[in-house]
Amino acid sequence: MIRKIPFFNYPALFAEREAEFMAEIRRVLAAGRYILQAELRDFEAALEAFTGIRHVVGVANGTDALVLGLRAAGIRPGDEVILPSHTFVATAAAVHLVGAVPVPVDARDDHLMDPDSARAAVTSRTRAIMPVQLNGRVCDMDQVGAVAREHGLVVVEDAAQALGARFRGVSAGAFGVAAGLSFYPAKLLGCFGDGGAVLTNDDAIGEHVRWLRDHGRTDGPEVAGWAYNSRLDNLQAAVLHVKLRTFGSDLARRREIARRYDEAFRDLPGVVLPPAPTDEGPNFDVFQNYELEVDRRDELRGWLADRGVGTIIQWGGKALHQFKALGLERSLPVTERIMARSLMLPMNTALSDEDVSYVCGEVRMFHS
Numbered sequence: 001m002i003r004k005i006p007f008f009n010y011p012a013l014f015a016e017r018e019a020e021f022m023a024e025i026r027r028v029l030a031a032g033r034y035i036l037q038a039e040l041r042d043f044e045a046a047l048e049a050f051t052g053i054r055h056v057v058g059v060a061n062g063t064d065a066l067v068l069g070l071r072a073a074g075i076r077p078g079d080e081v082i083l084p085s086h087t088f089v090a091t092a093a094a095v096h097l098v099g100a101v102p103v104p105v106d107a108r109d110d111h112l113m114d115p116d117s118a119r120a121a122v123t124s125r126t127r128a129i130m131p132v133q134l135n136g137r138v139c140d141m142d143q144v145g146a147v148a149r150e151h152g153l154v155v156v157e158d159a160a161q162a163l164g165a166r167f168r169g170v171s172a173g174a175f176g177v178a179a180g181l182s183f184y185p186a187k188l189l190g191c192f193g194d195g196g197a198v199l200t201n202d203d204a205i206g207e208h209v210r211w212l213r214d215h216g217r218t219d220g221p222e223v224a225g226w227a228y229n230s231r232l233d234n235l236q237a238a239v240l241h242v243k244l245r246t247f248g249s250d251l252a253r254r255r256e257i258a259r260r261y262d263e264a265f266r267d268l269p270g271v272v273l274p275p276a277p278t279d280e281g282p283n284f285d286v287f288q289n290y291e292l293e294v295d296r297r298d299e300l301r302g303w304l305a306d307r308g309v310g311t312i313i314q315w316g317g318k319a320l321h322q323f324k325a326l327g328l329e330r331s332l333p334v335t336e337r338i339m340a341r342s343l344m345l346p347m348n349t350a351l352s353d354e355d356v357s358y359v360c361g362e363v364r365m366f367h368s
């Protein structure tokens with residue numbers, strides 16, 4: 001029997017906790033608190049407590065979080081910023097939007113930035129390195145940090161896909177001078193629209209981002225400088241605060257699904273899995289996505305679609321350096337291999353155990 005398993009299921013996630021969401025939304029609307037009000041500060045404080053990071057500043061979306069983080073970190077027009085090509089276009093767009101030059105580098109087998117490729121891309125104009133904590137996994141920050149130290153580079157993290165992930169016990173978002181988070185609906189912690197946050201342990205950068213997001217306004221009569229309108233609105237903050245209450249168990253569920261996929265697919269020929277969730281070793285992964293490599297990727301995708309299972313090829317199958325309009329063309333063999341072979345299976349908290357078993361069974365059937 002065919003079972004319908006969409007790649008993502010927003011209505012199911014809403015229905016699960018509809019009463020809670022609606023009570024909170026009604027409360028905020030009735031109080032007339034829309035912009036920069038108590039619910040925003042309460043949510044920011046809750047996320048500071050969750051991550052252990054000193055400052056969380058809610059902004060309009062994850063791309064803005066990176067733009068404001070880069071600005072506050074002192075990245076200037078003409079500076080070069082090294083980042084992995086295997087990332088969402090927004091990582092590079094943020095660099096471009098502050099007038100700097102994105103320099104895409106290659107990936108390693110875990111699909112994250114290759115620190116050696118990053119080191120080889122350093123020039124006299126390089127100012128920053130932007131590790132992307134992709135698919136809910138933090139890069140090898142020992143090695144990325146070493147490259148940054150060797151060349152005096154600022155680290156700005158793209159943690160849009162990694163809230164709750166850790167490396168050597170340190171939270172994603174805590175490794176650089178600033179980091180960007182996204183609350184896009186499909187992200188680990190998603191709101192009902194767009195949202196994002198800048199994370200920083202640096203008091204001056206925290207304050208800088210607070211005025212950057214609000215037209216340069218501070219407590220006094222002066223504006224502090226040219227700035228943006230990029231605020232996380234109160235209603236989204238209130239919804240996010242509701243979701244944050246179950247976030248720990250949401251992450252545990254994602255890791256459980258990843259464990260079941262790993263057990264089901266480990267022995268399949270022609271399939272390369274992401275690292276399994278483990279409590280040993282430096283990485284604590286939270287599986288924003290479950291991205292595997294498959295020899296017969298497109299065939300498997302069609303097979304699953306015919307059986308009701310939604311899958312996605314990340315970013316439509318292209319990495320940054322493969323988008324002609326961006327002018328970043330170069331040769332990055334590992335990234336190109338990944339883009340030609342990768343597929344993302346359903347990975348979200350709306351999946352039931354039966355859904356997971358069905359996906360496991362169909363992927364195994366394809367390979368038998």
Ligand SMILES: *Cc1c(COP(=O)(O)O)cnc(C)c1O
Nearest residue numbers: 061062063088090091160182184
């Ligand atoms: C989602 C995402 C962004 C951008 O976030 P938005 O909220 O969509 O602007 C940036 N980088 C990565 C890696 C992302 O996945």
